[in-house]
Amino acid sequence: MPASLAGPAVGTRGRTALFRNNSQMMPTRHFALIPAAGVGLRMGADCPKQYLHVAGKPVLRHTVDAFLSSPAIEHVFIVVSPDDGWVDEAIPSGREKVTVLRCGGKTRRDSVLNGLDAIADRVGPHDWVLVHDAARPGLTPALIGKLIAVIDGDPVGGLLALPVADTVKRSGPGRLDTLSREGLWLAQTPQAFRHELLVRALRGNADVTDEAGAVEALGLVPKLVEGHARNNKVTMPADMELVEMFLAARTMENKPDRTAD
Numbered sequence: 001m002p003a004s005l006a007g008p009a010v011g012t013r014g015r016t017a018l019f020r021n022n023s024q025m026m027p028t029r030h031f032a033l034i035p036a037a038g039v040g041l042r043m044g045a046d047c048p049k050q051y052l053h054v055a056g057k058p059v060l061r062h063t064v065d066a067f068l069s070s071p072a073i074e075h076v077f078i079v080v081s082p083d084d085g086w087v088d089e090a091i092p093s094g095r096e097k098v099t100v101l102r103c104g105g106k107t108r109r110d111s112v113l114n115g116l117d118a119i120a121d122r123v124g125p126h127d128w129v130l131v132h133d134a135a136r137p138g139l140t141p142a143l144i145g146k147l148i149a150v151i152d153g154d155p156v157g158g159l160l161a162l163p164v165a166d167t168v169k170r171s172g173p174g175r176l177d178t179l180s181r182e183g184l185w186l187a188q189t190p191q192a193f194r195h196e197l198l199v200r201a202l203r204g205n206a207d208v209t210d211e212a213g214a215v216e217a218l219g220l221v222p223k224l225v226e227g228h229a230r231n232n233k234v235t236m237p238a239d240m241e242l243v244e245m246f247l248a249a250r251t252m253e254n255k256p257d258r259t260a261d
Contacts, residue, residue: 029074029127030148031119032067032190035111036060036134037081037104049234050134051086055247058090059234062137062247068097070141072148073130075122079104079115112211113202116195125196128157131211132190138230138246139190147192150225157193158223159212160231161185187212188227 036050050060057065060078067073075097080087081104091098103114112131123129128151132139143160151158164184170177191211193201201214208214212222230246232239 028152028194029124030072030192031074031123031127031129031195032076033112033115033119033129033131034060034063034067034076034078034134035104035108035115035131036078036087037084037111038108038134047086051090052234052240054137054234054240054244058086059137059243060087060090060134063132063134063139064091064098066137066139066141066144067130067132068095070144072145073097074127075099077101077115077119078134079111079118108210109202109206109208109214113199116199116202120195120199123195126194128152128192129195129198130190130192131198133233135234136189136231137234138228138232138243140228140230143227143231144190147190147225150223151192154223156215156220156222157191157197158225159191159210160188160227161224162188162227162229185224188231188233191222193222 038048038050051058054062064076064078067076077099078087078091079101082102084102087100091100101115101118103118104111105114116129130144130147147158147160162185164181164186168179168181168184170179187210193211193215197215198211201218202211205214205217208217215222232242234240234243
């Protein structure tokens with residue numbers, strides 16, 4: 001997608017005015033919005049991939065726990081389909097900072113927009129909303145903090161992403177081309193934008209695959225913040241093995257050192 005690292009997509013005066021309007025609303029808060037209404041057909045599982053168990057917990061629980069472990073996050077909202085039969089078991093009730101919204105739509109864009117509408121009475125227009133894929137359980141509080149540190153005070157927002165490291169090929173009828181990977185990034189999540197801006201962007205762009213794409217369509221340039229391979233999305237069965245490796249490593253890191261006991 002055509003996000004870039006730097007450089008305004010609107011005039012300097014326009015970006016300054018936008019920043020001034022936003023800064024008047026400070027201090028802003030940070031909310032997590034997790035669209036989890038997908039069915040994950042490519043996993044070929046008996047339940048949506050966000051409810052598969054990995055490293056002892058459902059994928060979605062790992063995702064939610066990362067946000068709950070971040071002191072910067074005010075509240076976590078999870079958007080599921082109205083007839084979701086798994087979320088109550090995956091996310092136990094009674095969590096003060098977690099709300100399940102049964103307003104998922106047919107597409108990711110619809111689910112996110114429905115969620116934004118549902119939380120409009122709890123989130124200010126200039127508060128940050130960090131939209132994160134339910135099936136990225138490798139997210140960490142450190143990555144959340146890294147993103148927030150870059151976008152706070154920015155007039156647009158930004159997203160985690162990884163620079164393309166492999167050689168990129170494009171195939172066509174009777175041909176194969178090698179593309180330059182210079183300037184190419186793989187978008188990850190969270191993607192963080194202010195509530196008002198994100199609603200406006202998504203309402204005006206129905207055919208986008210992520211939030212940054214909708215914001216880019218307005219002529220704005222989100223910031224790219226380097227993420228980590230551990231935050232890759234679970235899409236195919238083989239992805240679960242890689243995620244389990246990262247989560248197991250994090251579990252070992254978090255265990256107390258008993259050698260001095």
